[in-house]
Amino acid sequence: MAEVLAVAVITVLAVISPGADFAMVVRNSCLYGRATGLLAATGVAAGVLVHVTYTMLGVGLLIASSTALFTALKLAGAAYLVYVGVRTFLARDDLSVDLASKSGLSPFGALRTGFLTNALNPKTTVFVVATFTQVVGPQTALWQQAGYGLFMSVAHLGWFGLVAVFFSHSHLRTVLLRRQKVLNRTIGSVLVGLGVTLGMAR
Numbered sequence: 001m002a003e004v005l006a007v008a009v010i011t012v013l014a015v016i017s018p019g020a021d022f023a024m025v026v027r028n029s030c031l032y033g034r035a036t037g038l039l040a041a042t043g044v045a046a047g048v049l050v051h052v053t054y055t056m057l058g059v060g061l062l063i064a065s066s067t068a069l070f071t072a073l074k075l076a077g078a079a080y081l082v083y084v085g086v087r088t089f090l091a092r093d094d095l096s097v098d099l100a101s102k103s104g105l106s107p108f109g110a111l112r113t114g115f116l117t118n119a120l121n122p123k124t125t126v127f128v129v130a131t132f133t134q135v136v137g138p139q140t141a142l143w144q145q146a147g148y149g150l151f152m153s154v155a156h157l158g159w160f161g162l163v164a165v166f167f168s169h170s171h172l173r174t175v176l177l178r179r180q181k182v183l184n185r186t187i188g189s190v191l192v193g194l195g196v197t198l199g200m201a202r
Helices: 002-016 020-032 034-056 059-065 067-089 097-102 107-119 122-134 142-167 170-178 180-200
Strands: none
Touching: 002 122, 002 142, 020 034, 020 067, 020 107, 020 142, 020 170, 020 180, 034 107, 034 122, 034 142, 067 107, 067 122, 067 180, 122 142, 142 170, 170 180
């Protein structure tokens, strides 16, 4: 029971702490609407399963202990955030709520942004590997470990789903899109800043 509680508490605290996933879901929800935001949240949850899978296979320990592999993952994630951030910063600023929804990301594109943001995030690697190595014991059954991983994914989906619903509210989106140049510059700068910080972190 203590193990279950520890995993639950660690997961909730990790999920609600602001970061790249939060910024990406907010971006998609504000600019392109609820469906796009929810798909990005689904992509984030799918990205978590990638971390869980390779951790359960033992690869997570290799990544966490190998400076070269961890650095490669970190730089790939940083480059992706900077790329999306720059595109957002330079994006058109004449969208209305209706136009933004019609000209938004494709369903696959929305899923991809959430998935890549999480799957390439070394902080999620550290979170999942640390949880499985420090909290989950060697005596924990494989099905139970899989259950913990599924919980982590569902927790991400639930939280970022709420974020998507909130930031895609029509009234809020209308207000934000009226100030779209500031919105684009702000979100773009945050994403670039997160990418640079991630890439320079040791």
